[in-house]
Amino acid sequence: xxxxxxxxxxxxxxxxxxxxxxxxxxxxxxxxxxxxxxxxxxxxxxxxxxxxxxxxxxxxxxxxxxxxxxxxxxxxxxxxxxxxxxxxxxxxxxxxxxxxxxxxxxxxxxxxxxxxxxxxxxxxxxxxxxxxxxxxxxxxxxxxxxxxxxxxxxxxxxxxxxxxxxxxxxxxxxxxxxxxxxxxxxxxxxxxxxxxxxxxxxxxxxxxxxxxxxxxxxxxxxxxxxxxxxxxxxxxxxxxxxxxxxxxxxxxxxxxxxxxxxxxxxxxxxxxxxxxxxxxxxxxxxxxxxxxxxxxxxxxxxxxxxxxxxxxxxxxxxxxxxxxxxxxxxxxxxxxxxxxxxxxxxxxxxxxxxxxxxxxxxxxxxxxxxxxxxxxxxxxxxxxxxxxxxxxxxxxxxxxxxxxxxxxxxxxxxxxxxxxxxxxxxxxxxxxxxxxxxxxxxxxxxxxxxxxxxxxxxxxxxxx
Numbered sequence: 515x516x517x518x519x520x521x522x523x524x525x526x527x528x529x530x531x532x533x534x535x536x537x538x539x540x541x542x543x544x545x546x547x548x549x550x551x552x553x554x555x556x557x558x559x560x561x562x563x564x565x566x567x568x569x570x571x572x573x574x575x576x577x578x579x580x581x582x583x584x585x586x587x588x589x590x591x592x593x594x595x596x597x598x599x600x601x602x603x604x605x606x607x608x609x610x611x612x613x614x615x616x617x618x619x620x621x622x623x624x625x626x627x628x629x630x631x632x633x634x635x636x637x638x639x640x641x642x643x644x645x646x647x648x649x650x651x652x653x654x655x656x657x658x659x660x661x662x663x664x665x666x667x668x669x670x671x672x673x674x675x676x677x678x679x680x681x682x683x684x685x686x687x688x689x690x691x692x693x694x695x696x697x698x699x700x701x702x703x704x705x706x707x708x709x710x711x712x713x714x715x716x717x718x719x720x721x722x723x724x725x726x727x728x729x730x731x732x733x734x735x736x737x738x739x740x741x742x743x744x745x746x747x748x749x750x751x752x753x754x755x756x757x758x759x760x761x762x763x764x765x766x767x768x769x770x771x772x773x774x775x776x777x778x779x780x781x782x783x784x785x786x787x788x789x790x791x792x793x794x795x796x797x798x799x800x801x802x803x804x805x806x807x808x809x810x811x812x813x814x815x816x817x818x819x820x821x822x823x824x825x826x827x828x829x830x831x832x833x834x835x836x837x838x839x840x841x842x843x844x845x846x847x848x849x850x851x852x853x854x855x856x857x858x859x860x861x862x863x864x865x866x867x868x869x870x871x872x873x874x875x876x877x878x879x880x881x882x883x884x885x886x887x888x889x890x891x892x893x894x895x896x897x898x899x900x901x902x903x904x905x906x907x908x909x910x911x912x913x914x915x916x917x918x919x920x921x922x923x924x925x926x927x928x929x930x931x932x933x934x935x936x937x938x939x940x941x942x943x944x945x946x947x948x949x950x951x952x953x954x955x956x957x958x959x960x961x962x963x964x965x966x967x968x969x970x971x972x973x974x975x976x977x978x
Contacts, residue, residue, distance in 0.1 A: 530677045556702040566701030567679050573743040585625035585669040588618040594691050626671040633738040634665045648733050650797040653753040657733045696736045719748040729753040752869050755799035784926035785811045796871045808971040818882040820967035827936045830961040839905030840957040848910040856950035885914045917949040
């Protein structure tokens with residue numbers, strides 16, 4: 515990033531800190547737009563981060579893992595990465611990185627180095643002792659293969675610019691990129707104060723969720739830095755795939771960027787969140803398709819979920835005096851569909867803890883299908899002469915709807931809270947373990963009518 519700033523300064527005279535302030539605001543604003551929740555937002559320009567980075571540097575120096583030498587090699591400004599000769603190719607008379615096709619330039623200057631080669635064997639031993647450290651498996655195999663091919667010492671400082679954190683006791687050098695950036699994970703926890711409540715609670719981190727293109731830095735450099743400083747590495751690094759446009763990675767140069775804000779404006783935030791989680795195989799690349807997004811909205815959200823909520827609540831309002839039935843008697847069909855949730859609660863938790871998000875969403879889709887089938891097959895509208903059975907079918911269906919809404923909340927939070935108005939339930943009432951409770955809803959409470967949760971997308975005639 516610092517070299518990117520340097521290029522911007524040459525072209526436009528951009529002030530690095532001012533530029534960072536603008537970019538930071540963009541990310542903060544986007545978090546609100548996407549309804550994301552973070553309990554901290556740390557920047558590498560903050561004093562707490564500078565303190566952590568310089569302390570870590572001194573620890574590595576004290577442990578004889580940093581030395582001064584001269585760096586000569588290929589460097590990509592856009593990737594912020596160094597490349598070996600075998601990782602470079604000629605493309606259109608330019609030298610580019612094979613993996614990213616980004617231009618590289620030859621760099622020749624004095625630099626401090628981290629003894630990465632020293633940690634080749636310890637890293638391989640660490641991977642073997644912690645088989646779940648890198649996920650998915652395909653990414654793990656890539657990393658292990660890379661390390662087995664041999665590691666070279668890593669340049670961790672630069673003299674050609676002044677923007678950044680100074681090397682302790684040598685202010686001609688700036689601590690460079692990954693040793694600086696990766697330390698964010700522990701500087702946010704007030705490292706080096708290992709007795710701080712944040713550090714004690716959150717480190718080692720349960721998972722670093724990162725893009726596959728920066729996996730090498732997180733799965734090789736970062737654990738090597740930490741092991742060298744006698745700090746435990748995170749428990750897992752998960753490298754997710756890219757969101758593709760027409761089977762290609764989105765980039766300004768290709769002109770194939772899909773603006774999420776435009777998609778949200780047209781279709782809504784929750785539909786986009788749901789679509790990405792359901793249709794993209796987590797851990798792999800996924801292609802965005804407007805047609806599939808619209809199908810997802812119409813089939814899953816408008817029909818299977820939204821229509822179920824409205825049908826059931828409308829039936830209760832009309833046939834049960836807008837009240838949750840009080841006298842019920844569960845039969846085998848009712849218990850079978852209700853107990854499905856309690857029986858799978860621990861399994862759902864385990865799958866989520868292992869980043870198997872597709873399992874979670876597939877489970878919800880299947881439960882929606884079963885819920886609609888149950889209501890249709892039980893035909894409560896034909897049970898008006900059997901009040902006890904009608905009440906039981908209604909209560910069972912209401913409980914299923916409530917359970918599904920709770921499960922959907924992390925994916926489509928705004929829509930889930932709207933749906934919970936059926937029961938007069940609030941966000942504070944959403945507790946995952948209660949999906950195992952078959953009589954959570956208080957009998958006799960009022961059921962409310964709700965507005966349409968998702969409007970169906972009218973598809974035009976392709977021949978028009």
